[in-house]
Amino acid sequence: MADGLARDASIFVAACVCGVASGLFGIGGGVLLVPFLALFFAFGQHRAQGTSLVALIPPTGLLAFLAYARAGYVSWKIGLLLIPGVIVGGILGGLLAKRLQPQRMRQVFAGVMLVLGIWQAAAVWWR
Amino acid sequence: MTLMVLLLGLAVGVLVGLLGIGGGVVLVPAMVYLLHLDQHMAQGTSLLILLPPVGLGALREYWKQGQVDVRVGILCALGMLVGGYGGGLIAVPLSSRHLRGLFGCFLILAAFLLWRKPQPKSPLGDSVGEESSRG
Numbered sequence: 001m002a003d004g005l006a007r008d009a010s011i012f013v014a015a016c017v018c019g020v021a022s023g024l025f026g027i028g029g030g031v032l033l034v035p036f037l038a039l040f041f042a043f044g045q046h047r048a049q050g051t052s053l054v055a056l057i058p059p060t061g062l063l064a065f066l067a068y069a070r071a072g073y074v075s076w077k078i079g080l081l082l083i084p085g086v087i088v089g090g091i092l093g094g095l096l097a098k099r100l101q102p103q104r105m106r107q108v109f110a111g112v113m114l115v116l117g118i119w120q121a122a123a124v125w126w127r
Numbered sequence: 128m129t130l131m132v133l134l135l136g137l138a139v140g141v142l143v144g145l146l147g148i149g150g151g152v153v154l155v156p157a158m159v160y161l162l163h164l165d166q167h168m169a170q171g172t173s174l175l176i177l178l179p180p181v182g183l184g185a186l187r188e189y190w191k192q193g194q195v196d197v198r199v200g201i202l203c204a205l206g207m208l209v210g211g212y213g214g215g216l217i218a219v220p221l222s223s224r225h226l227r228g229l230f231g232c233f234l235i236l237a238a239f240l241l242w243r244k245p246q247p248k249s250p251l252g253d254s255v256g257e258e259s260s261r262g
Contacts, residue, residue, distance in 0.1 A: 008202060015203035019210020024218045025230050026170025027151025028177050029207050034146070035240035037199070047196060049146065050189030053182040054200025060207040061174045067215030068171030075168055078158065079175040081129060082136035086150055086176060089140015091184030097145045098188065105145060110241040116156055117234025124228035 011041060015055070023064030028056050049097070135161065136176075144185030151177055152237060155230065166227040170218065 014036045015029075022029035030052040037048040059065075068074055135157055143150040151173040158169035180186075189195050218226060 015206025023214020085136020093144020121231030
């Protein structure tokens with residue numbers, strides 16, 4: 001049981017790290033949580049993704065959101081317009097995930113993120 | 128403009144379901160570059176979008192296949208709630224410029240994590256019996 005407890009504790013700590021990234025960058029945190037679960041806790045890819053989705057059901061970003069809202073950093077109009085699309089798209093994506101080769105899909109996505117990340121960091125700091 | 132925002136939401140949602148991620152990592156750059164929001168504004172708005180359970184529909188599909196560990200999921204939710212508060216406190220006072228640069232670095236890191244994936248070739252539901260999927 002101590003073993004299970006240690007595992008739980010390390011999962012909690014890993015999730016805290018994801019949370020800091022979530023608050024710092026205004027993201028869900030799943031993008032870190034999925035690889036964490038897979039790399040450190042031996043979750044299969046689908047299981048890591050499903051579990052990450054569970055963690056994203058409750059409003060985990062609530063405290064971070066309040067910090068932004070207090071500072072006036074929220075565009076309600078755009079936010080509310082985006083929500084329905086994300087929900088419908090999420091269902092489509094879940095269905096697609098069963099058909100597609102997720103490995104390939106993830107690598108394409110990782111490539112896009114890499115380019116975007118380099119571009120964004122360079123645009124800000126390269127001068 | 129409105130139509131574009133709706134379509135953008137749809138596109139992001141597909142990625143949410145497909146990759147099991149929150150979508151913020153796509154939403155934030157999309158809002159910065161396509162909708163020309165300031166970095167802080169994009170991040171705050173992204174957090175607003177993620178408040179309702181946008182991944183619920185996608186979760187259902189994973190659930191049907193038994194690819195969900197509820198206990199670990201809840202544990203992670205708690206950790207992320209706590210960590211999120213800390214992250215928010217760090218981000219708000221930062222200058223928008225540096226925050227955007229940091230975000231870029233984070234994307235690079237996330238890209239590497241996403242790319243390198245051990246392939247245990249787990250067949251569907253291999254460890255379902257071990258972890259109490261449902262209480």
